[in-house]
Amino acid sequence: MKIGALAKETGVSVRMLRYYEAEGLLAPARTSGGYRDYGSADRDTVERIKMLGASGMTLPVIQKFLPCALDTRGEFEPCDELTDILKEQMALVADKILRLQESHALLCELHAKVDNRSLDG
Structure with missing residues (x-):
């Protein structure tokens, strides 16, 4: 899917999706013409980013936490080395x-x- 379609599906702006890519949070495939080609895994990643952001995590913290995502579910299993980050958050x-x-x-x-x-006056 193109970046505009992903933006519409996730409610995240095209600009923010490009920023996620620049920060290494997303790595979409590319078409032969060089266009971004997002799949369902990218959509799931954006949803995870949104969920973690809603919990108060900043993007640098999310970058460290995303590898702990369980690809088969919309859940997270904290990596041992990130337990301190979770406690800090x-x-x-x-x-x-x-x-x-x-x-x-x-x-x-x-x-x-x-x-x-108002009662006195």
Whole structure:
């Protein structure tokens, strides 16, 4: 499939797909005319990249983690050498959750003060 079709199927822009290729995350076959020819394995790889990105991983971390992908399933089996990266990513997400909870508490406090003012006036 051509790059535009892959972009449409995955919801990832053509520009980003080219970036993935430049970074070594994708290696599409080439037609005799030199055009990229993406297959279902490339589509699966893009979906894995999206899933890992949604978990908070950056592309450099995803580059290290992708080799642990199980090709036959949409799942991952952490490689032993990447267990530390996985733990680090979990800690980063936990920290983000804590900061969001603190932000939420502050917003609730401010909202309560605004509500009390409107009741007083």
